[in-house]
Amino acid sequence: MKIECDGRVLAAAAIAAPVGVVAAFNRYQKQYVIPESEVHEPFPGDDLVTEEGASTTTMAIEIDAPPSAVWPHLNQLGQDKAGFYSFSIFERAVHFLIHNTYVPQARWQHTKVGDWCFYGQQGIGHEIVMHEPGRYIVGVSDSRKPPTQEGAIAWVPAGMSDFAWSWGWSSGVMQTRLLQVIKACAEGRWFLKL
Numbered sequence: 001m002k003i004e005c006d007g008r009v010l011a012a013a014a015i016a017a018p019v020g021v022v023a024a025f026n027r028y029q030k031q032y033v034i035p036e037s038e039v040h041e042p043f044p045g046d047d048l049v050t051e052e053g054a055s056t057t058t059m060a061i062e063i064d065a066p067p068s069a070v071w072p073h074l075n076q077l078g079q080d081k082a083g084f085y086s087f088s089i090f091e092r093a094v095h096f097l098i099h100n101t102y103v104p105q106a107r108w109q110h111t112k113v114g115d116w117c118f119y120g121q122q123g124i125g126h127e128i129v130m131h132e133p134g135r136y137i138v139g140v141s142d143s144r145k146p147p148t149q150e151g152a153i154a155w156v157p158a159g160m161s162d163f164a165w166s167w168g169w170s171s172g173v174m175q176t177r178l179l180q181v182i183k184a185c186a187e188g189r190w191f192l193k194l
Helices: 008-031 067-075 090-093 173-187
Strands: 117-119 123-132 136-140
Touching: 067 173
Parallel strands: none
Antiparallel strands: 117 123, 123 136
16 A cells, blocks of 8 residues: 655644644643732742843642641752752753652751752752742842852853843743642652653
């Protein structure tokens, strides 16, 4: 049996496949985003974003567990600690050498203001600028203010000295997975380790 394929079919498939993947990722990453109209009170750290037109996103997830079950997982985030409870395959694909640890470790529970949360061994990350144990952790990364912590860097693309990059997590997709895994860990539920 011989199957012939018109070049237009291949071209359409080549366009449709990436569009479908992007649409699926977009839908996935927005499932915990709270519309600005529903954010009724300021969050710790909101006053740190003062530039007009700055883009911010608020994400939330309901967790059926006390804060004491959630906090240890948040407190040990970082490449050099428990990882980011995200997609290990993606983290390793970009050579971040992250090995997620899903059980709280006592040695990583001493986060404090001034600490650097490493995203990867290259030094990219954010500084802990506000920290109230059991309530919140606020991290900031701003390439206009290079970090002073050992091994930390403020990444600025070559040839773009006027470029200012302030960022937190790598993507909504990774943030969404982080929320889902912390929820599962805190609630004592099984989840697929990817």
